[in-house]
Amino acid sequence: MKVYDGVAGFANATGDVLGTSDWLEVDQARIDQFADATGDHQWIHVDPERSKDGPFGATIAHGFLTLSLLPPLLNQLYRVDNVRMAVNYGLDKVRFMAPVRVGSKIRLTATVLSVTPLDGAVQAIFESTFEIDGSDKPAAVVHSIVRYIA
Numbered sequence: 001m002k003v004y005d006g007v008a009g010f011a012n013a014t015g016d017v018l019g020t021s022d023w024l025e026v027d028q029a030r031i032d033q034f035a036d037a038t039g040d041h042q043w044i045h046v047d048p049e050r051s052k053d054g055p056f057g058a059t060i061a062h063g064f065l066t067l068s069l070l071p072p073l074l075n076q077l078y079r080v081d082n083v084r085m086a087v088n089y090g091l092d093k094v095r096f097m098a099p100v101r102v103g104s105k106i107r108l109t110a111t112v113l114s115v116t117p118l119d120g121a122v123q124a125i126f127e128s129t130f131e132i133d134g135s136d137k138p139a140a141v142v143h144s145i146v147r148y149i150a
Contacts, residue, residue: 006082007122007150013112018077018126023105023133024069026061031102034065048102061100066130066139073108074128080148089145092125098137105133113143121149 002018004010028048035041043050044060051059071088080086100106110128124146130139
């Protein structure tokens with residue numbers, strides 16, 4: 001894990017490769033919990049029997065479920081100490097490139113694309129790639145924005 005000391009310590013992180021998270025299995029229970037939380041019960045996510053004959057041969061995770069795993073997986077890779085807070089400021093780019101079939105393992109690799117100084121803060125843009133174990137195609141590539149307040 002990379003550790004940065006405050007806003008000043010993180011200010012020069014542009015280009016830093018943060019590494020790769022642990023693998024995380026996406027099981028049906030997680031998919032069902034996400035469906036319940038969001039009200040998205042489309043059969044390709046929650047009906048294992050029907051999904052066997054569907055386009056993916058099994059249920060798949062919601063794209064937004066994969067996206068929601070960005071913070072916990074990114075938090076395995078780095079932290080910025082001695083700041084008042086970190087704020088998720090949004091997303092510049094999200095591309096879902098391959099489905100995450102139930103039982104798949106995913107992990108995250110990330111790089112700091114840029115760090116921009118602000119008044120009493122910095123804003124960072126990260127490029128994060130969700131890899132699927134055994135797949136040549138990533139599940140998703142995301143450009144996310146986080147602000148660190150001194």
